[in-house]
Amino acid sequence: MSAPILRTDSVSVVRSGRALIADVSVSIEPGQHWVFLGPNGAGKSTLLGLLGAHTHPTTGTVEVLGHRLGRVDMRALRSSIGHVNPRHPLDYPLRVREVVLTGQPGTVDLPPRWTPDPEHLERAAALIDAFGMTARAEARWDTLSQGERGRALIARALMPEPRLLLLDEPATGLDLTAREQLLIALDQVRRDHPTLASVLVTHHIEEIPASTTHAILLRDGRVLAQGAAESVLSTDNVSECFAHPIRITRDGGRWSARTAMPV
Numbered sequence: 136m137s138a139p140i141l142r143t144d145s146v147s148v149v150r151s152g153r154a155l156i157a158d159v160s161v162s163i164e165p166g167q168h169w170v171f172l173g174p175n176g177a178g179k180s181t182l183l184g185l186l187g188a189h190t191h192p193t194t195g196t197v198e199v200l201g202h203r204l205g206r207v208d209m210r211a212l213r214s215s216i217g218h219v220n221p222r223h224p225l226d227y228p229l230r231v232r233e234v235v236l237t238g239q240p241g242t243v244d245l246p247p248r249w250t251p252d253p254e255h256l257e258r259a260a261a262l263i264d265a266f267g268m269t270a271r272a273e274a275r276w277d278t279l280s281q282g283e284r285g286r287a288l289i290a291r292a293l294m295p296e297p298r299l300l301l302l303d304e305p306a307t308g309l310d311l312t313a314r315e316q317l318l319i320a321l322d323q324v325r326r327d328h329p330t331l332a333s334v335l336v337t338h339h340i341e342e343i344p345a346s347t348t349h350a351i352l353l354r355d356g357r358v359l360a361q362g363a364a365e366s367v368l369s370t371d372n373v374s375e376c377f378a379h380p381i382r383i384t385r386d387g388g389r390w391s392a393r394t395a396m397p398v
């Protein structure tokens with residue numbers, strides 16, 4: 136079996152005397168696509184912050200791409216991870232092509248003395264095309280719709296050919312069409328990069344891509360269930376996780392949730 140892309144062992148993050156996540160152990164292999172699902176405040180973003188080498192655990196160990204956090208330059212490690220943050224903090228209006236190119240140096244703006252190689256330009260153009268953005272490649276960031284931004288940010292994250300892609304609520308604020316286009320694009324990325332591993336955080340079951348292989352349900356910082364998505368995302372587990380009677384159905388690979396009405 137190949138080495139895991141990510142591994143946590145009994146990891147906890149404590150802030151102001153409170154455990155934001157407690158005793159989380161997970162191992163993520165190449166080709167696996169995980170969803171972290173749970174209600175507001177469950178600890179999903181805190182866990183993603185550890186996996187993205189943004190924070191250190193209070194107790195337990197985290198290994199990202201074979202490196203133990205605490206023994207490695209976190210900045211260097213972060214440059215090998217594709218991180219999609221829908222609240223991308225872009226200060227001035229770069230064009231789509233430029234935003235995608237910033238994925239190579241891993242910066243928000245284009246670095247002053249950085250010139251992309253021809254292969255970077257070619258790769259950016261191919262990714263822009265793969266996400267259906269060629270007609271908008273020269274459009275300024277502030278003129279893009281939320282959906283266009285979402286797709287451009289995934290293209291940006293894929294620029295350095297990462298082995299790991301982290302997506303923090305990528306469908307937030309998208310209308311139905313934009314959400315569906317984003318999920319289809321994600322399924323395609325996963326097909327095109329069979330050894331890529333990914334983690335997507337959401338609190339909406341309808342935002343889970345069909346290509347998801349594994350799931351963790353989090354509540355109050357603890358793992359309620361983890362493993363193959365098919366069995367973890369069950370009516371009983373999700374109802375317990377959200378403390379509400381929910382019926383889960385799966386159709387065409389996608390999941391949906393509605394309140395379970397008493398019969």
Ligand SMILES: Nc1ncnc2c1ncn2[C@@H]1O[C@H](COP(=O)(O)OP(=O)(O)OP(=O)(O)O)[C@@H](O)[C@H]1O
Binds near residue numbers: 173174180
């Ligand atoms: N630095 C901090 N100090 C204290 N509490 C914090 C800190 N950061 C986050 N929290 C709290 O930790 C809990 C978990 O937060 P986290 O953002 O990980 O949850 P989440 O599952 O991603 O929630 P959401 O779905 O609302 O984004 C929340 O109650 C949050 O208020």
